Amino acid sequence: MTLKIGWIGCGIHASQMLLPQLVRHDVQLTALCDIDGNRLAAAGRQFGVTHLTNDAQELIRRTDIDAVGMAVGPDQHLMFGKMALERGLPVFMEKPPSGSAAGARELLAASEKAGKPLLVGFMKRYSAGNKIASNILRSGRFGDVHGLTGYYMTAPGYFAGNVDYTGFFLHHCVHHMDLVSFLVSPVTKLTARKVEKGRGILLFHVHFDFECGAIGTIAMGTGQSRGAPVERIEIMGDHQRLEVDNVIEVRWNRNPPFKIDDPAAALADGEDTLSWKPNFTAAANEDPKGYHSLLADVVPALAGAQTSAPTIRDGVVAMERLEKLRHELAL
Incomplete structure (x- = not known):
């Protein structure tokens, strides 16, 4: 119906x-x-x-x-x-x-x-690159996650001359307060440090301890152009690494042998890097942002x-983390 x-x-x-x-x-x-x-x-x-x-x-x-x-x-x-x-x-x-x-x-x-x-x-859970990464992690083929690093930036123009970071945290940073646990596991500890170089020009690093034993750092801030890619996630495992750039490019680095001196060198399933990016020349609307x-x-x-x-239960967790983050930064 x-x-x-x-x-x-x-x-x-x-x-x-x-x-x-x-x-x-x-x-x-x-x-x-x-x-x-x-x-x-x-x-x-x-x-x-x-x-x-x-x-x-x-x-x-x-x-x-x-x-x-x-x-x-x-x-x-x-x-x-x-x-x-x-x-x-x-x-x-x-x-x-x-x-x-x-x-x-x-x-x-x-x-x-x-x-x-x-x-x-x-929707960051559903953005094409993040969705691929999460499916790989859940498949069991990646193994334990050791760490997560990344950045998620925006520009000073976000504030239109009124430096109040509330909108930046509520509409921007809240995404990754949810995404990090979706990709790794529940957060057990959150700390952060900042540098503020001018009105509305803020950079901070937020550090996570995860229930699974992994650690993570995401750099967030307001000092990058919205016209350039501003989002990256890298997930580290044992001889494996997942990289998601700009939500539309994925690389799964595994454990390839050295190839320079191998006359039979080729690309091997299960060893060499896999990569993906969408075909934007296709007529189909792939909506890589995830909506x-x-x-x-x-x-x-x-x-x-x-x-x-x-x-809304996920929303409560993300908002509680966001308030902890603002407390850590005194913002």
Whole structure:
């Protein structure tokens, strides 16, 4: 049965990233909500929706929807998420689920009380390169993870002259507060150090101890151009290494023999490096960022199926880590 969804928030991110991928699945966008009339009308034309409102409560009260989706601000996620759950509707929301860990815990309690799922948009788990890496790790062919290193950067322009790092942490850093455990294991300890070279120009290293015994470091900051690749993950094992660059290039370095003096040198299965990158000249929309793959798990979960979609419980863990990180950095 086609899932009927009411959607709150029709900004650029929703209209260009989330909703185009959502409607590729077995859903019907029944109603849209946004406080900006021009954005709302444009989204209505784009997705063929005629039920338009600037009142989120009105949308949530509708009797012709099966679920609510939203991509608005952290405070609105908390407010509207609780409203929808109290009405008995399952919810999908973009990250962060709230502006605080306490708010995320409120949403978890509301989800458990309603007996309805609240799914969170941690699409980094589904980004093409990260998905390939996680499948290799879970296959048993990689062995134990010894360590994780990487970086995840953005630019000073993110702040538009107002140096408040809250948005940077909530909308950017929160991704890797979730991703590191998805790739490795639960975090047992988190510490961090920073350097701040100017207004809004911040670099910090966050260090993780993992339950499995691995260690990790992610460099994050605001001093790199958004026009250049700003994301990399490297996972170290015993004579093996997984590298994911820019979420679209994967290398699995294994344990090849030296080849220079071998007249029979070739590329051997099980020894030499495997690599992958998407073919962007193909007509197919691969969506390497991961929204389509995320929503492939979210849609059936909203209908009651058990899937791997990230839940508000994952959101609570990520938000608690994020607050620990900010405390470590005194930001």
